[in-house]
Each structure stands twice: as structure tokens, then as C-alpha cells.
Amino acid sequence: xxxxxxxxxxxxxxxxxxxxxxxxxxxxxxxxxxxxxxxxxxxxxxxxxxxxxxxxxxxxxxxxxxxxxxxxxxxxxxxxxxxxxxxxxxxxxxxxxxxxxxxxxxxxxxxxxxxxxxxxxxxxxxxxxxxxxxxxxxxxxxxxxxxxxxxxxxxxxxxxxxxxxxxxxxxxxxxxxxxxxxxxxxxxxxxxxxxxxxxxxxxxxxxxxxxxxxxxxxxxxxxxxxxxxxxxxxxxxxxxxxxxxxxxxxxxxxxxxxxxxxxxxxxxxxxxxxxxxxxxxxxxxxxxxxxxxxxxxxxxxxxxxxxxxxxxxxxxxxxxxxxxxxxxxxxxxxxxxxxxxxxxxxxxxxxxxxxxxxxxxxxxxxxxxxxxxxxxxxxxxxxxxxxxxxxxxxxxxxxxxxxxxxxxxxxxxxxxxxxxxxxxxxxxxxxxxxxxxxxxxxxxxxxxxxxxxxxxxxxxxxxxxxxxxxxx
Numbered sequence: 001x002x003x004x005x006x007x008x009x010x011x012x013x014x015x016x017x018x019x020x021x022x023x024x025x026x027x028x029x030x031x032x033x034x035x036x037x038x039x040x041x042x043x044x045x046x047x048x049x050x051x052x053x054x055x056x057x058x059x060x061x062x063x064x065x066x067x068x069x070x071x072x073x074x075x076x077x078x079x080x081x082x083x084x085x086x087x088x089x090x091x092x093x094x095x096x097x098x099x100x101x102x103x104x105x106x107x108x109x110x111x112x113x114x115x116x117x118x119x120x121x122x123x124x125x126x127x128x129x130x131x132x133x134x135x136x137x138x139x140x141x142x143x144x145x146x147x148x149x150x151x152x153x154x155x156x157x158x159x160x161x162x163x164x165x166x167x168x169x170x171x172x173x174x175x176x177x178x179x180x181x182x183x184x185x186x187x188x189x190x191x192x193x194x195x196x197x198x199x200x201x202x203x204x205x206x207x208x209x210x211x212x213x214x215x216x217x218x219x220x221x222x223x224x225x226x227x228x229x230x231x232x233x234x235x236x237x238x239x240x241x242x243x244x245x246x247x248x249x250x251x252x253x254x255x256x257x258x259x260x261x262x263x264x265x266x267x268x269x270x271x272x273x274x275x276x277x278x279x280x281x282x283x284x285x286x287x288x289x290x291x292x293x294x295x296x297x298x299x300x301x302x303x304x305x306x307x308x309x310x311x312x313x314x315x316x317x318x319x320x321x322x323x324x325x326x327x328x329x330x331x332x333x334x335x336x337x338x339x340x341x342x343x344x345x346x347x348x349x350x351x352x353x354x355x356x357x358x359x360x361x362x363x364x365x366x367x368x369x370x371x372x373x374x375x376x377x378x379x380x381x382x383x384x385x386x387x388x389x390x391x392x393x394x395x396x397x398x399x400x401x402x403x404x405x406x407x408x409x410x411x412x413x414x415x416x417x418x419x420x421x422x423x424x425x426x427x428x429x430x431x432x433x434x435x436x437x438x439x440x441x442x443x444x445x446x447x448x449x450x451x452x453x454x455x456x457x458x459x460x461x462x463x464x465x466x467x468x469x470x471x472x
Contacts, residue, residue: 020185027181028174035170039163046162050155054133055121061148062137080132080149082106082114089115091147093129114147123152131156194219195233216240264312271301311437318444324367331468332361334368335394335401338375348388354395362396364468366449371468374445377438378403378464400451400467410457418455419443442466 061079082091091106091114106114109127114134117124121135126149134149201216217240218233225231275298282294332355339353356362364371375394382392386407395402410418419439442464446453451468 020182023185024178024181027185028178031173031177032170035166035173039166039170042166043159043163047155047159050158051133051152054150054152054155055135058121058133058135058148058150059137061150062135062146078129078151078153080106080110080114080126080129080134080147082111082147082149083144084115084147085144114149117147117149124149191227191230192232195236199236264308268305268308271305274298274301308437311441314441315437315444318448324370324445324448326365327368329364329366329368329371330361331364331371331401332356332396334372335375335396338372338379339394341376342379342383342392346383349383349386350389350391352391352393354393356396356398362398364400364449366468367445370445371449374442374466375401377442378466381438382407382462400465402463402465404461404463406460407462409459409462410455415455415457419453 061081079094080091081094083089089111091111092103093106095102095104106126107128110129113124113126117134117136119136121133124132124134126132129151131152132149133152134147137146137148195218198216198218218237225234278294278297282291285291335353339351342349343351379392379394382390382403382405386392386405390405390407393402393404395404419442443453446466446468449468451466453467454465456463456465
């Protein structure tokens with residue numbers, strides 16, 4: 001196993017890692033394979049054609065007889081002519097020189113091979129002469145047979161020269177393919193290199209803290225979805241945009257948590273300071289009247305702290321996804337009772353309720369106590385921040401309700417943050433007016449019921465719309 005692992009490791013080291021190298025090697029390998037196929041087919045075809053031509057010349061020799069001329073024969077120089085007649089035989093090798101024709105008598109071994117020649121051309125090895133194509137021809141006279149042969153040296157030399165030329169051309173083609181392929185592949189992969197550079201630049205940005213703005217983007221020219229590199233660049237830009245928005249949301253969340261902790265600490269510090277002050281006052285004076293006043297103030301501040309802590313605990317439970325009760329709630333009755341209570345608490349306001357046109361009570365599924373808290377907070381908010389004589393209208397709808405008033409409305413810079421925690425309409429108001437958790441609780445409770453809250457406010461026209469899941 002260790003030896004196999006070592007071999008595998010060495011092979012892995014030999015395999016190129018970069019995409020450029022792999023593509024170039026692939027292109028070069030394709031050129032080499034094509035060159036090999038073309039060269040093989042060409043060589044075989046050329047060899048077959050030259051052999052067929054040589055066979056035609058050999059057959060022609062058997063027709064022309066021993067005295068055939070040299071000029072009209074392919075590979076005529078070194079021809080072999082053998083005659084066999086009634087047990088007698090004679091064979092010569094004919095060569096052509098500048099002084100004329102030279103004839104050399106064939107040895108007995110060569111004659112024995114020629115005697116076995118057939119009527120179709122075949123390749124034989126003649127001792128002392130080499131490779132020949134030979135064929136048995138027609139009888140010149142009764143009992144006389146002629147066998148002719150031509151050397152294959154010319155065919156072999158021509159084929160070998162062709163193979164050499166093909167090898168040289170293939171090597172040149174492979175080198176050219178490697179050089180051109182490297183240049184072309186690098187040029188084509190340059191967009192991916194730039195995309196990778198963008199990714200590397202983003203990876204060097206510290207993303208663990210602070211307000212991170214991922215400003216790096218793949219250039220627009222590299223985000224064409226019609227190309228593979230463009231698809232990668234476009235996907236990376238979308239990913240970076242998503243990361244940027246997520247980091248911004250995380251930073252906002254962290255800031256909100258910090259602000260929430262700071263505001264909660266501030267709100268708790270005031271009653272604690274008051275309690276400590278009155279306790280110290282009662283301890284120093286020690287008289288009954290001072291103690292009674294101090295205890296009443298301590299009780300008042302403790303009640304305020306208790307209410308604040310309960311609101312904070314409720315928000316924490318809702319943020320943690322703690323489920324609320326899910327029971328049928330008669331929303332119409334709940335709104336009627338809440339409006340009646342508001343008339344008693346704030347008789348200087350005009351309170352109206354608008355029922356559905358069909359008169360059918362609206363029923364929703366939810367936590368009645370928490371939904372009552374939503375309605376109470378909205379009506380209390382309308383009562384606290386509008387002057388006497390303001391008309392507050394509650395409209396019952398099939399999927400929720402609206403609370404509308406014709407008061408001065410929310411300040412324009414407060415509309416976008418009205419549902420955030422510890423947001424007050426007037427920072428100069430006395431703390432008895434609240435700590436800015438009313439609308440935050442409204443949104444948290446409605447969201448826990450799967451609903452939505454919307455605010456639209458202008459001078460003389462402020463509307464809070466609450467939408468809940470409807471069940472009849």
C-alpha cells in the first residue's frame with residue numbers, strides 16, 4: 001500500500017495543476033494524435049500505391065520477356081529474370097550502368113526461392129540480393145516458365161523518406177501548437193485571472209468587525225453572461241453584493257444591540273438613581289413624613305422598572321422565536337373594548353370605530369393578551385402624542401385593523417425609525433411618557449403572529465395599518 005501511495009504521489013506531482021497547462025497539453029496531445037493518424041493513413045496509402053505500381057512493372061516484365069528495356073519500369077535497375085524449362089533453369093540479375101547492361105547469374109538459393117513464385121505478385125527475400133516482388137509469368141514456349149522480380153528498395157526508401165518528413169512536420173506542428181496554444185489559452189483565460197485577482201483582493205479585506213464596505217467588483221466588461229468567464233464574474237459580483245449587504249445588516253444589528261443595551265442601561269439607571277436618592281433621604285432624616293414620601297417614590301420607580309424589564313423580556317422572547325398562544329380571538333370585540341377604555345382614559349379626544357360593511361365579526365388566530373397589548377399601545381401612542389380634540393379612528397378590516405388620527409403626525413426624520421426600540425417622538429418629553437418601546441413591541445408581537453405593520457404619516461393624516469392572518 002505504501003509503494004502504491006508513493007507511485008500515486010509521484011504521478012500527482014507530474015500532472016499539471018494550472019488550467020492553462022492542462023488546456024495546452026490537451027491541445028498538443030490532440031495535434032499529436034491527429035498528426036499520427038494522418039501520417040499513418042498517408043504512409044499506408046503511399047506504400048500501397050507504390051507497391052501496386054511496382055507489381056504492375058513486375059507483371060509487365062513477364063510480358064516483355066528477358067530483353068525488356070529499363071526506361072519504362074519502376075525500379076527496373078536490379079531486375080531479376082529466371083527461366084525454368086524441363087528441369088533446367090537460369091536466372092540473372094540485370095543492372096544498367098553507363099557502359100550498358102550488366103548481367104549477374106543468380107545462385108542456386110535464389111533460384112530455389114524464385115521457383116516457388118506464384119502467379120500473383122508476392123514479396124520474397126532473395127539470398128544475397130534483398131527483398132523483391134516476384135511473379136510467375138506465362139510460358140514463353142511449351143515447358144518454359146519465366147519468373148520476374150523487381151527490388152522493393154525504391155518503395156521502402158520512398159516510404160521511409162515520407163515517414164521522416166511526417167515526423168519532422170508533426171514535431172513542428174506540436175511545437176507550433178504548444179506555443180500558439182499557450183498564447184491563445186492565456187489570452188482567453190485572462191478574464192478568469194482578473195476575476196481571481198478581484199477575489200484575492202476581497203479575501204484580504206478584514207471582515208470580522210466594523211462597518212465593512214466590499215467595494216471590489218469584477219469589471220463590467222468581464223460580466224457578459226454569454227461567456228463562461230462572464231458568468232463567473234457576474235456570479236462573483238452577485239456574491240460580493242450579497243456579502244456586502246449581509247455585512248451591513250450585521251453591522252446595523254450590532255449597532256442596534258449596542259444602542260439597545262446603552263438605552264436599557266440608561267432607562268434603568270434613572271429609577272435606580274431615584275430609588276437610591278430617596279432611600280438616602282429617608283435614612284438621613286428619619287422622620288415619618290419623609291419616609292412615607294420616599295417609600296411612595298421608591299414604589300413608583302420600582303413599578304416603572306418592573307414595566308420596563310417586562311417589556312424587555314417580552315422583546316427578548318419574541319426575538320428568540322418563543323411561540324405565542326394560538327387561539328381564536330374575536331378581533332372586533334377586542335377593538336371595541338379597547339376603544340371604550342380609551343374614551344374613559346382620554347375623554348378630550350374623539351374616538352371612533354368603523355366596523356366592516358358586512359357586519360360580520362372578524363376572528364383571527366393568536367395570543368389575545370398580546371394582541372390587546374398591540375391595540376392598547378397604538379391607542380396610547382395616539383393619545384399621548386396628539387393634542388386634545390384629535391379624532392382617532394379605528395377601522396376593523398377582514399385581515400386586521402387601522403388606527404388613524406388627524407393630529408400633527410410623526411416628525412419626518414422619525415418615520416423610518418418609528419418601530420425601533422427606545423425611539424421617542426420628542427426627546428424632551430418627561431420620562432413618564434414612556435421609554436420608546438411601545439411601537440417596537442407592536443411590531444415584534446405582530447411579526448410573531450405572522451403579520452405586518454405599516455406607518456404612513458403626514459400633517460393631519462397618520463395611519464398605522466396592522467395586518468394579521470385571518471380565520472373565520
